[in-house]
Amino acid sequence: MDYIIRTSGLTKIVKGKTLVSNVNLHIKKGEIYGFLGQNGAGKTTIMKLLTGLLSPTAGEIEVFGQRLTEESKSSLKRVGSIIEYPIFFEHLTAMENLMIHCEYLGFYDKSAMAQALDMVHLEGIEDKLVKDFSLGMKQRLGIARAIITKPELIILDEPTNGLDPIGIKDMRDLIRMLNKEYGISFLLSSHILGEMEQVADRIGVINKGRLLNEVMLADIRKQRTDYIELVTSNVEKAVYLLENKLRISNMKIVQGNRIRIYDLSQSQNEISKMLVLHDIGIEEMQKHTSTLEDYFYNQIHGGGNIV
Amino acid sequence: MFKLMKLEWGKLRQKSIIGEVVIYLLIVMFLPTFFIKMVIPDFGQSYASMIELILPIQMGFVLFGASLINQVVIDEYKNKTISLSFSYPISRKKLFMAKVLFISLFVFLITLVSFLLTGITTYLLDEAFSIINGQPTGTDISTFFIKMISHSIIITLISLIPLFLFGLWKRATIPLVLCAIFLMQFQNFSYLLKVNLNPDLVNFVLCILGAASAYLSIKLVDKLGDI
Numbered sequence: 001m002d003y004i005i006r007t008s009g010l011t012k013i014v015k016g017k018t019l020v021s022n023v024n025l026h027i028k029k030g031e032i033y034g035f036l037g038q039n040g041a042g043k044t045t046i047m048k049l050l051t052g053l054l055s056p057t058a059g060e061i062e063v064f065g066q067r068l069t070e071e072s073k074s075s076l077k078r079v080g081s082i083i084e085y086p087i088f089f090e091h092l093t094a095m096e097n098l099m100i101h102c103e104y105l106g107f108y109d110k111s112a113m114a115q116a117l118d119m120v121h122l123e124g125i126e127d128k129l130v131k132d133f134s135l136g137m138k139q140r141l142g143i144a145r146a147i148i149t150k151p152e153l154i155i156l157d158e159p160t161n162g163l164d165p166i167g168i169k170d171m172r173d174l175i176r177m178l179n180k181e182y183g184i185s186f187l188l189s190s191h192i193l194g195e196m197e198q199v200a201d202r203i204g205v206i207n208k209g210r211l212l213n214e215v216m217l218a219d220i221r222k223q224r225t226d227y228i229e230l231v232t233s234n235v236e237k238a239v240y241l242l243e244n245k246l247r248i249s250n251m252k253i254v255q256g257n258r259i260r261i262y263d264l265s266q267s268q269n270e271i272s273k274m275l276v277l278h279d280i281g282i283e284e285m286q287k288h289t290s291t292l293e294d295y296f297y298n299q300i301h302g303g304g305n306i307v
Numbered sequence: 308m309f310k311l312m313k314l315e316w317g318k319l320r321q322k323s324i325i326g327e328v329v330i331y332l333l334i335v336m337f338l339p340t341f342f343i344k345m346v347i348p349d350f351g352q353s354y355a356s357m358i359e360l361i362l363p364i365q366m367g368f369v370l371f372g373a374s375l376i377n378q379v380v381i382d383e384y385k386n387k388t389i390s391l392s393f394s395y396p397i398s399r400k401k402l403f404m405a406k407v408l409f410i411s412l413f414v415f416l417i418t419l420v421s422f423l424l425t426g427i428t429t430y431l432l433d434e435a436f437s438i439i440n441g442q443p444t445g446t447d448i449s450t451f452f453i454k455m456i457s458h459s460i461i462i463t464l465i466s467l468i469p470l471f472l473f474g475l476w477k478r479a480t481i482p483l484v485l486c487a488i489f490l491m492q493f494q495n496f497s498y499l500l501k502v503n504l505n506p507d508l509v510n511f512v513l514c515i516l517g518a519a520s521a522y523l524s525i526k527l528v529d530k531l532g533d534i
Binding site for chain 1: 391
């Protein structure tokens with residue numbers, strides 16, 4: 001498998017507190033990978049470790065197949081990032097900030113700077129001081145800085161923070177466009193599932209510094225369990241009828257008077273018709289679809305496999 | 308390395324630093340004349356005495372060094388811009404070495420310029436208002452140039468003393484400035500307190516401390532340099 005980032009046993013302990021514990025992360029080339037976890041779950045710390053801002057207490061990090069250490073950081077040339085919030089030399093202009101960035105990376109292409117600013121809709125602000133920018137503009141400028149050198153991987157920590165709804169949509173479109181047209185892989189983090197759902201291909205669920213699961217969003221969608229919930233005063237007879245008349249076997253009784261039918265071979269209409277025919281009173285009948293939110297809630301609060 | 312040092316200059320508030328340098332130079336260049344005329348006329352006995360007066364005056368650039376440490380190191384940590392540098396594919400040691408060399412070179416060059424300007428200004432004022440007895444001899448001139456270079460090096464190294472403790476480790480501006488003022492005035496205090504210290508030995512010890520501070524800063528930036 002062509003992984004551009006792989007960690008094994010990645011651990012970070014600061015002053016006796018475990019911030020990241022035994023994380024085995026796998027990011028494939030070309031994918032948009034989303035870190036999902038509550039505030040303080042360890043997303044930012046992992047991102048800082050991946051970009052060399054922190055050094056791990058234990059474990060290894062491989063970036064583009066090269067082990068990342070303080071002495072060997074050359075693979076970071078292929079990575080663009082914004083961790084926590086976009087940081088700039090506020091007393092300098094947007095262009096001066098971009099030029100400093102390019103100088104550090106040994107990249108000298110002025111047209112690439114103008115092109116990057118175009119992509120994030122920040123034309124005409126080159127000579128303005130960054131201290132006069134709104135947070136949204138800084139976020140865009142941060143993205144522009146991250147994409148100038150056309151890195152193969154961009155790491156963005158909470159990229160929609162501080163953006164208005166239009167800005168959020170623009171950011172999403174930009175990420176998708178860079179992924180599709182330029183083949184840039186992304187590692188994004190968010191505590192908002194809805195955000196992730198719209199851009200990510202794969203999700204890594206993080207809780208209390210541990211990576212609980214890495215899963216394709218498409219797979220979760222397929223796995224979503226739908227069921228029909230039926231509330232009746234005569235549960236026993238209803239179950240008997242469902243089994244014998246409609247050949248339904250996959251069901252469960254909850255809270256005494258509720259039947260959850262997971263076998264959806266029979267429609268709601270057929271079930272109610274059959275029960276009415278046999279004088280079973282139906283107090284309530286509803287079709288339930290478990291949401292992605294339910295899935296991740298269960299992952300975080302119900303444990304889950306540790307990757 | 309020179310490119311990294313140049314980038315350190317590019318990141319600074321250049322106008323404010325240039326303004327600071329101009330103020331320092333203007334004040335320091337007139338101080339020997341001021342002292343001879345208003346405070347201690349004994350230094351006007353000869354050019355050799357006047358040169359002895361110039362040396363402690365130039366120690367003021369230790370404070371300028373503290374100002375540079377504040378902007379090049381502490382501000383970068385406080386504003387978190389250091390995290391940008393640390394995410395580039397360059398080792399922290401190399402990045403920090405560039406900072407140390409930049410501060411050192413800057414303090415050294417400005418002190419050198421200040422020595423020259425002070426020497427020339429004092430000579431011209433003496434020509435106009437006859438402040439110092441006699442004319443500078445060949446020995447005075449060669450002593451001046453030798454001390455100009457040696458003391459610029461000494462001042463540069465002394466200005467690095469607070470770098471490790473108050474710059475990299477504690478990242479504290481006020482203690483940094485107080486430490487620089489103490490170092491700047493240390494030899495004057497001992498003179499006032501009538502403590503007899505060998506100035507060459509004191510300078511030697513302070514230079515060793517400055518070099519050790521620079522070395523420790525570069526050596527330990529991986530451990531103490533977390534953001």
